[in-house]
Amino acid sequence: MDLKTVLEVLEQFAPLSLAESWDNVGLLVEPGKQRPIKTILLTNDLTADVMDEAEAMACDLIISYHPPLFRSFKRLVQKDWKQQLAIRAIESGIAVFSPHTSWDCVKGGLNDWLIEGVGSGQVSVLSQAVCSSYHKHRLEFTARNEEELNNMLKDIRKTSESETFHYNILRTEQETLQVMLTCPSSGLTPTVQTILGNATASKSLNITQIQQPPLLGCGQGRHAVLDEQISITVALQRMKKHLGLPYLRLALGNQKTFESVVKSVAVCAGSGASVLQGVKADLYITGEMSHHEVLDAVSKGTSVILSEHSNSERGFLTVFKKHLAAHLPDSVTVTISQKDKDPLQII
Known part of the structure; x- marks a missing residue:
């Protein structure tokens, strides 16, 4: 498939119009020489190690969840590590694409995957997306x-x-x-x-x-009223299994214990404080929040589970791969990076 056709497929299940206004999504690097897309590498973050991997496997397209090029710059030089990656991609003929918050927002995307980990329930969107075509x-x-x-x-x-x-x-x-x-x-x-x-x-x-019409089921964050209430201990166990992590950080809400009942949960992949703020729920689940943001939640009786930023977004790799496999021909190989990892580790 040519790059244009692959981009059209990506737009079908993660429309770029859903991305936040501050975000930098879509095609970020387009090589001068067009070549058929035969190999796609998925990663949460495009780092030097991941670029080494992409070059070694003669990759044609890197889909990086986080945009490696975010802030604008006036020159393309070797001084900055992100610019180095862009130069390497161009020289190697590798296209780079990022879905980021468009994949967070879309129905069936990252936030829906994240809230599935705690159990089944009635799920709603925290910050409803609206049609972003011109006003x-x-x-x-x-x-x-x-x-x-x-x-x-x-x-x-x-x-x-x-x-x-x-x-x-x-x-x-x-x-x-x-x-x-x-x-x-x-x-x-x-x-x-x-x-x-x-x-x-x-x-x-x-x-x-x-007024633009709301896009039902799409938007930032998710809230679930669980079909069966669980304890905080059970919520922790389920999220560890879902995220594939041995440890999670927990802040118990005021007057709460490990056996306190959880009936409602609010989640936001990544850094979710701005989306979760003010939402009524027994439990917040996100990647990271500041110390004072956690204190605000705890003071209102809401417990908080933190997994570290990119760990809350790991579902991008597996779920996005399934979507690609369903929409691309067998001649296109989709591979999850083996070099991509969260830089923060518990030692």
Whole structure:
């Protein structure tokens, strides 16, 4: 498969439009020489060791959960280790792609995988995603006749792409035309200026922003009301097994013990404090929180399980591989990196 086709497949089950506005997702490195994608390497983090591995196996595409290129830079030099990786990828003809928060948000993605570990229940999204296509506005105004309206529409088309707006017309009892025109935010100012240039339309102009529809099941974080209540001890055991870890960090909520009941759980992969803050639940599960963020949760009686940042995101490797296998032909080999590991270890 060529790179363009693979990117289209990735967009199908992890739409980049779901990513947070601050994130840097999608195709990050595109080699000058295009070649068929035969081997894909999955990793949580693209490091020098992972790049060694990719070059040794003649990899064509690296899919790194975390974007190795995040902050902007003005030069591409060997001084910075991330820029070194980008240079190596280009020289080796390896494309680099990152899904990051688009995979966190999507239904069936990383946060759904994380909350599955604690048990079955009624799951909902903590921060609902909405359609991120361009914002639209509805402009309602009156025109005296079709000639006047056509002249306004002609002027609007001079400043806006004709495909970006559409309109409906209703004829009133006074034989005037009631116009409802929809346009994107990018075309709002010139469209309004044109309408205000007409005496009749300017007096009747009303502007309303059209709300984007929610994308059900997609968004940051998850909350579950468990089918069967469990103890904190059982929750710990289940999450250790789910994450494949011998140890987890636990902060017991105020007045809570290891045998306290857990009926509701809120999770957020990675660093989840901003998403979990204020959510009512017996237990929070995330990768990392600051000392004071943990204290805030504990003071409200909520217990906290921390797994370290990338450990809460390890499901990316296995679940993403299954999705790729289901959408790509057998001729494309998908491999999980053997060199990728969390830099923090318990010794």
